[in-house]
Amino acid sequence: MGFFQFDANKPNGESVSMSEYKDKVVLVVNTATKCGLAGQFDGLEQLYQDYKSEGFVVLGFPSNQFKNQEPDDSESVEQTCKLNFGVTFPLFEKIAVNGPNTHPIFKYLKKQKAGLMGSKIKWNFTKFLIDRDGNVIKRYAPTKKPEKLREDIAKALS
DSSP states (O other), X not given: OGGGGOEEEOTTSOEEEGGGGTTSEEEEEEEOTTSXXXXXXXXXXXXXXXXXXXXXXXXXXXXXOSXXXXXXXXXXXXXXXXXXXXXXXXXXXXXBSSSTXXXXXXXXXXXXXXXXXXXXXXXXXXXXXXXXXXXXXXXXXXXXXXXXXXXXXXXXXX
């Protein structure tokens, strides 16, 4: 089952099983609207629009663990993402991606694909690509622009 065994809450608190995304290629991203990398929302949304008909989805997980760049509550964050960045891909409630309160999804992702800092998330906009079977196939640094993921996404979709 891999990734699909987990649950996460929408900004309104409603629980969502990741199994809803079974048979899709998933890109999980920890986001922050006040981060210098927030311009990536445009690229992430473009990937979602370009590939969703082929079974691709972007899942955004806001986190306030890096320099207080996501201070608002989950529902305000969702509105900001929609209004300021045109985000239509699914967003979840604010979570911890590092430390003792790390969300189980991010514990799993980090265990599957460590980065330069081992199992820690270095910054906002760290990305994980997950295949249709729930396996984590790639981890990307925060500075890796979404458009640079096209080849890997296309390969995972084929």
